[in-house]
Amino acid sequence: QKEVEQDPGPLSVPEGAIVSLNCTYSNSAFQYFMWYRQYSRKGPELLMYTYSSGNKEDGRFTAQVDKSSKYISLFIRDSQPSDSATYLCAMSESGGSNYKLTFGKGTLLTVNP
Amino acid sequence: AAGVIQSPRHLIKEKRETATLKCYPIPRHDTVYWYQQGPGQDPQFLISFYEKMQSDKGSIPDRFSAQQFSDYHSELNMSSLELGDSALYFCASSLGPPATQYFGPGTRLLVL
Numbered sequence: 427q428k429e430v431e432q433d434p435g436p437l438s439v440p441e442g443a444i445v446s447l448n449c450t451y452s453n454s455a456f457q458y459f460m461w462y463r464q465y466s467r468k469g470p471e472l473l474m475y476t477y478s479s480g481n482k483e484d485g486r487f488t489a490q491v492d493k494s495s496k497y498i499s500l501f502i503r504d505s506q507p508s509d510s511a512t513y514l515c516a517m518s519e520s521g522g523s524n525y526k527l528t529f530g531k532g533t534l535l536t537v538n539p
Numbered sequence: 540a541a542g543v544i545q546s547p548r549h550l551i552k553e554k555r556e557t558a559t560l561k562c563y564p565i566p567r568h569d570t571v572y573w574y575q576q577g578p579g580q581d582p583q584f585l586i587s588f589y590e591k592m593q594s595d596k597g598s599i600p601d602r603f604s605a606q607q608f609s610d611y612h613s614e615l616n617m618s619s620l621e622l623g624d625s626a627l628y629f630c631a632s633s634l635g636p637p638a639t640q641y642f643g644p645g646t647r648l649l650v651l
Contacts, residue, residue, distance in 0.1 A: 460639065469543075469629055469642040470582065514581060526572065526595050527631075527640060529581035 429453045432515055432530025441539050445502040449515035449530045452496065456528075457520035459491050461500045464512045464532065473513075474500065505537045541566055543632050543643030551649045552620050560615040560646045564632030570594070571613040572640055573605060576627040588613060589635070620650045 432449045439445055447461075458477055462470035474489040476482050476498075482489045488501040498517075502509055512534050516527040544563040552558050564571050570589045574582035584597035588607035599605075602620075607613045617624060627647050631640035 462642070467627075467645075467647070469644045472639055472641060475639045525570075525633075526584040526587060526597060527574075527582070528584070531581050 427452065428531075429528050430515060430517060430530045433533055434531045436534040436536060438536045438538060439505055441505060441507060441537055443505050443537070445505050445509070445535060445537075447500040447502075447513050447515075447533050447535070449498050450496055451498075451517060451528075453517070453519070453528070454493075454496070455519040456517040458518045458525075459489070459498050460516045460518075460527070461487075461489055462514045462516055462529075463509075464514055466512075470514055470516075505535075507537050507539050510536045543630055543641055545628075545630050545643040545646050547646060548644065549647050549649075551651065553651055554620060554622065556620050556650075558617045558620060558648060560617070560628050560630075560648075562613045562615070562630030562632075562643060564611050564613070564630075565634075565641055568632035568634050568641075569611055570633045570635055570638075571607055571611070572631040572633075573599075573613070573615050574629045574631065574642075576629060576645075578626070582629055585615070617648075622650050624648060625650045 461474040464470045479493045486503045490499045512532040514532040515530040572587040573585040576582040585599040587595045591607045605615045627645045631642045
């Protein structure tokens, strides 16, 4: 079983829809949680960064972390065609020098005009 | 704003050849991470450096080596290339761990 599980989709929604993306994880040492957006053949682009549990909002994006359930979410409001991409959740542990990112498989999102 | 620079962007090699990938982190960033992303796969951590010292090692083959130089740029050296090494190789940088990692555009390596 992978440390981080993410539904690969694909997910197709109409423009303006609210999108919900989720990841579950098994490693309780994960403390840092990130969402990256990756367009085809491009490098991952950081969207949201959260430490420990809680919510964080940035424009149309909201990230939620529930450490008790080992579950993180990314919500996209008023989705746009330009949001069409693969969304990767990523996590890292805390302490020492072990800050490598462990990624989910990524969810392919298509927002239709 | 300045981003992570990787060179070359594309590389074609034959089996058993050697390749060198370069990464130039965001100015003032002192930590570099290397990741490998196979087709349809999530990025897999290879190795990282903090202040020019190796800080962590992942699933990096013994045929690969890397280092971080005094100007903080990093190079990933890959020898005896195999077909399975064909992938996107990303470099990410951060201002000291555990800060957020910013990724470069990647080097696409094709081994024939």
